[in-house]
Every structure is written in C-alpha cells, then in structure tokens.
Amino acid sequence: MSKAKQWNGAEYGGLGYEFDPQWLLTPAQQVLQAQLIEVCATTLRPNAVDSDRNLVYPRKNFEALAALRLLGLFVPKDWGGLGEDHTCAAMVVETIARYGCPSTAMCYTMHLGATAAALFRSHHNPELQQLLQRLDAEVLIGTLSYSDPETGSHFWYPVSSRAEAVDAGWQVSKKASWTTSAGFADWYIVQTTSPEFAGNYADLSCFLIYADEVKAEPHKWDALGLRGNQSGTLLVDGVSVPRSRMVGPTGDGIASNDEIVDPFFLLCSSACWNGIALGAIDIAKQHVTRKKHVDVGMRVADYPTIQDYFGEAIIETNACRSFTFSMGKLMDDLTDHCDWSIHSDLAALPRSVYLPWYWQIKFAAAKNVAQVGDKMLHACGGSGFKKDMEIERYLRDGKAGWVMGPTNEVLRQFVGKLALLGFGALDYWNQNVNERVLHNEVKKLDVEGKRRLAAQLLAEVEQAEVVEPPLRAPAVVG
Ligand SMILES: Cc1cc2nc3c(=O)[nH]c(=O)nc-3n(C[C@H](O)[C@H](O)[C@H](O)COP(=O)(O)OP(=O)(O)OC[C@H]3O[C@@H](n4cnc5c(N)ncnc54)[C@H](O)[C@@H]3O)c2cc1C
Numbered sequence: 048m049s050k051a052k053q054w055n056g057a058e059y060g061g062l063g064y065e066f067d068p069q070w071l072l073t074p075a076q077q078v079l080q081a082q083l084i085e086v087c088a089t090t091l092r093p094n095a096v097d098s099d100r101n102l103v104y105p106r107k108n109f110e111a112l113a114a115l116r117l118l119g120l121f122v123p124k125d126w127g128g129l130g131e132d133h134t135c136a137a138m139v140v141e142t143i144a145r146y147g148c149p150s151t152a153m154c155y156t157m158h159l160g161a162t163a164a165a166l167f168r169s170h171h172n173p174e175l176q177q178l179l180q181r182l183d184a185e186v187l188i189g190t191l192s193y194s195d196p197e198t199g200s201h202f203w204y205p206v207s208s209r210a211e212a213v214d215a216g217w218q219v220s221k222k223a224s225w226t227t228s229a230g231f232a233d234w235y236i237v238q239t240t241s242p243e244f245a246g247n248y249a250d251l252s253c254f255l256i257y258a259d260e261v262k263a264e265p266h267k268w269d270a271l272g273l274r275g276n277q278s279g280t281l282l283v284d285g286v287s288v289p290r291s292r293m294v295g296p297t298g299d300g301i302a303s304n305d306e307i308v309d310p311f312f313l314l315c316s317s318a319c320w321n322g323i324a325l326g327a328i329d330i331a332k333q334h335v336t337r338k339k340h341v342d343v344g345m346r347v348a349d350y351p352t353i354q355d356y357f358g359e360a361i362i363e364t365n366a367c368r369s370f371t372f373s374m375g376k377l378m379d380d381l382t383d384h385c386d387w388s389i390h391s392d393l394a395a396l397p398r399s400v401y402l403p404w405y406w407q408i409k410f411a412a413a414k415n416v417a418q419v420g421d422k423m424l425h426a427c428g429g430s431g432f433k434k435d436m437e438i439e440r441y442l443r444d445g446k447a448g449w450v451m452g453p454t455n456e457v458l459r460q461f462v463g464k465l466a467l468l469g470f471g472a473l474d475y476w477n478q479n480v481n482e483r484v485l486h487n488e489v490k491k492l493d494v495e496g497k498r499r500l501a502a503q504l505l506a507e508v509e510q511a512e513v514v515e516p517p518l519r520a521p522a523v524v525g
Pocket residue numbers: 157190191192193194195198199200201202223225226227228273276278447450451452453454455456457460
C-alpha cells in the first residue's frame with residue numbers, strides 16, 4: 048500500500064505500513080483495515096481509556112464495529128454478513144487490539160468464536176440461522192462460556208455442568224468461572240456434559256443460551272488488565288430450552304472444540320496478543336522519537352540501545368504475526384475461504400487436523416507480547432510508567448496472554464508431550480493409565496502395603512460393579 052497510514056486525518060506516528068504484511072490481505076481487506084483504523088482513532092481508542100479506568104464494558108465499541116458490519120464478519124453474504132475469511136479475522140482482531148482497545152479485541156475474539164460455533168452447526172437449525180442474520184443490525188454480542196470453577200484452565204472438562212433431556216427440550220445447568228462479556232453478551236455458547244452422560248467427560252454437548260437465561264456477577268470483576276473484558280462467573284441454573292438450542296448433535300462437543308472453538312480462539316487471540324505488542328511499539332516509537340536530552344543533544348531514539356530494543360521487538364513480533372497469519376491462510380485453504388457449506392457434512396473437520404499448530408501460534412504470541420511490552424516500557428523510561436502514555440495499559444493487557452487458557456504452561460506441555468510421546472499421552476479427560484508411573488509407585492510398597500492396596504482395590508471394584516456395569520474405555524481423542 049503506497050498511501051501513508053492515517054490517524055485522525057494526519058500521518059500515523061507509530062510504525063507505517065512498510066512493517067505490516069499487507070501482501071497477505073486482499074484489496075477489500077486493506078480498505079476494511081483502513082476504515083477500521085479510522086474508527087479506532089475516533090471511537091475505540093478514547094473508549095479504551097474509560098474501559099480500563101472504570102471497568103466499563105465496551106458495548107459502544109461493539110456498536111461502532113457493527114456499523115462496519117464486523118459482528119457478522121464470517122456470516123455468509125446471502126445471510127447479510129460480510130462472508131469474510133480467517134485471514135481477515137486475524138487482521139481485524141489485530142487492528143482492534145493495536146489501534147483501538149485490547150479489551151474490545153478480546154471480547155470480539157470470543158464473539159467470533161461463538162459465531163463460528165453457531166455457523167458450524169447452523170445448516171439445519173433455523174434458530175441459529177435467524178440469530179446469525181441479526182448480529183450487526185441489532186448489535187447482538189456472543190461469547191463462549193467453557194471454563195469450570197473445579198477444573199481451572201482445563202476448560203474442556205466441565206465437571207460442574209450438565210444437561211438433561213426433558214419434554215420441552217433440554218434442561219441446561221452451566222457453572223462457569225470465567226466468561227468474557229459475562230452479563231453483557233446477548234447470547235452464549237456454553238458447553239456441558241451430554242444429556243446421556245454416563246461418566247465419560249469426553250461426551251460433551253453445546254447449547255445456545257440467551258442473556259435473560261443467565262446469572263452473572265459483573266460487580267465482582269476487577270483485574271490487572273483487559274479490564275473492559277468483564278470475564279466473570281456465569282450461571283445457567285437448570286434452565287429449560289427448546290430442542291433447537293442444542294448446537295449440533297448430542298455429543299458434538301469434541302468436534303466443535305477441535306474444529307471450531309480451539310482453532311478460532313487460538314487464531315484470533317494470537318492476533319490480539321500480536322496487536323497489543325504492535326500497539327506498545329507504536330506508542331513507544333512516538334515517545335522516543337520526540338523526547339530530547341538537551342545535555343547531549345540527542346533524542347532517546349538516537350541511542351543504539353533503544354534502536355536495538357525496537358529492532359528486536361519488531362523482528363520477534365513480525366515472526367509471531369507471520370506465524371499467526373500463516374495459520375489463517377491454511378484455514379482459508381482448507382475451507383475455501385471459510386465456506387460454511389462444507390460443514391453440511393457433519394464429518395467434515397479439516398481445521399482440526401492442525402490443532403498442534405494453533406497451540407504453537409498462541410504460545411509464541413502470548414510469550415512475545417509480555418517481552419515486548421516490558422522492553423517498550425524500558426525504552427520509554429519513567430514517562431512510560433505513567434498512565435497518560437498508555438503503554439502501561441498495553442503492558443497490563445498483554446499479561447493476560449500467558450495465563451488465558453490454554454495457558455502457556457499447558458501449551459508447551461502439550462506440544463512437547465505430543466512430539467515425544469504421542470497424542471494418547473495428552474490425556475485430556477484423565478482416562479489413560481500411565482503404566483510406568485503406576486508400576487514405579489507400586490514397586491515402592493512392601494508386601495503388607497501391596498496387600499492393603501490390593502484389598503482396597505478389590506473392595507472398590509466390588510462396589511463399582513454393584514452401582515453400575517463397567518464402562519467401555521473411551522477412545523483417545525486427539
Ligand atoms: C482475561 C481472561 C478472559 C477469559 N475469558 C474466558 C472466556 O471467555 N471463556 C472461558 O471459558 N474462559 C475464559 N477465561 C478463563 C481461562 O481460559 C482459564 O480457564 C483461566 O484463566 C484459568 O484460571 P485459573 O486461576 O483457574 O488457573 P489454573 O488452571 O489454576 O492455573 C494455575 C497454574 O497452573 C498451571 N497449570 C494448569 N494446568 C496445568 C497442566 N496441566 N500442566 C502444567 N501446568 C498447569 C497454569 O498454567 C497456571 O500457571 C479467561 C481468562 C482470562 C484471564
């Protein structure tokens with residue numbers, strides 16, 4: 048793109064387009080990006096300050112995004128949406144986080160994840176279809192409610208939630224410890240164990256729940272960063288919903304997670320962390336190129352140490368961006384640019400094959416944003432420590448990257464274990480026995496200890512056989 052990047056009618060003071068991978072975007076996507084930067088300058092960025100200081104949920108920013116028809120970004124054109132693809136989604140989230148408001152970018156990430164989960168199983172579901180066609184016109188914000196208070200960041204393990212078949216449809220009980228936009232969203236995709244649940248936690252189902260069916264506690268939300276995000280608790284307290292509110296068939300949870308929720312969340316949240324890193328670089332560039340030290344006649348930007356900070360931050364961040372966008376491109380290739388009609392075949396799960404790659408982009412982006420935020424603060428000195436420069440807010444917002452599930456501790460374990468031991472070793476639902484550990488521990492017992500253990504195990508087996516017949520071992524999921 049030849050035209051200089053604009054900000055409130057003037058040339059942008061941060062990094063210009065020469066450091067952006069514009070060649071990845073179509074001409075229409077480049078136009079959308081420029082429009083979005085303008086809306087960030089006039090609306091999203093000023094509101095971000097208020098969201099951060101006063102814990103304000105960014106609904107006004109969503110109204111501005113809806114005016115650009117971005118709530119229906121993935122919705123097919125013949126349903127009134129933009130019909131855009133994964134690359135575009137990564138660009139939009141990155142742009143919102145970088146120039147506008149990171150809290151809005153994360154709420155929007157969750158909205159896109161929920162929208163994708165609904166589109167995935169909308170083919171024979173008029174309820175989902177009519178919702179998806181109203182997103183922009185009525186500013187209907189969606190979100191994903193998965194994390195369970197009992198299982199922490201293992202958000203795929205909803206032990207406190209369940210669903211039962213009733214005459215009218217389903218009775219849904221969901222207890223979530225964290226849900227972005229909780230109490231502010233208009234609709235929620237929640238995951239529970241399936242109605243026929245018989246002890247196998249891999250048997251999961253998804254439901255569409257509306258705002259008037261949830262209880263949230265926004266007054267309890269207060270956090271280090273992403274303070275507009277309002278990621279509070281959520282309770283769906285045995286609410287009865289019609290049959291059409293199940294998203295996909297019973298037991299579709301694993302397919303939905305592997306094909307949609309994980310790939311979309313990891314792609315868009317990685318773009319969010321990259322956007323925050325870029326936003327910090329932009330702010331710091333504007334400061335160091337202006338601030339002068341009169342004694343030596345130099346600007347801060349003239350010190351080689353500062354130049355090194357920027358060089359490294361730009362190189363590392365663009366490595367993370369390229370990695371993230373390459374996964375967006377792959378998802379586009381796999382699905383003919385996010386053509387939802389491929390999923391009229393319920394067994395079509397092309398994105399899920401590359402799950403370990405989505406884990407990697409999130410780990411890299413979330414690690415980088417913390418490092419870059421830190422170095423850009425150093426580059427700005429004490430001035431950056433004050434609130435008015437906004438870099439401290441970007442630093443705090445970026446800190447959410449590492450701890451948001453799947454956390455970076457979990458992701459590097461997954462990738463390392465997968466590479467060394469295979470998928471079975473990941474054991475999402477605590478079902479596969481680690482024979483090495485088991486035998487090693489038993490080996491430590493003396494004869495009396497072994498006898499006691501054997502007696503205890505036999506008693507447990509007898510009790511289990513009385514209560515219920517033995518379960519068939521569930522398949523290992525990957
Ligand atoms: C800003 C924000 C927004 C969020 N939004 C949503 C949302 O919209 N929807 C939603 O469902 N959830 C959301 N979450 C929740 C998130 O996905 C996690 O579930 C949550 O952060 C877990 O917090 P915890 O205190 O229970 O961590 P814990 O799980 O208790 O983790 C504590 C520590 O243990 C480590 N750890 C945990 N398991 C393992 C393991 N197997 N191996 C090695 N180390 C491990 C962790 O990495 C961490 O260092 C959000 C979280 C944040 C911070």
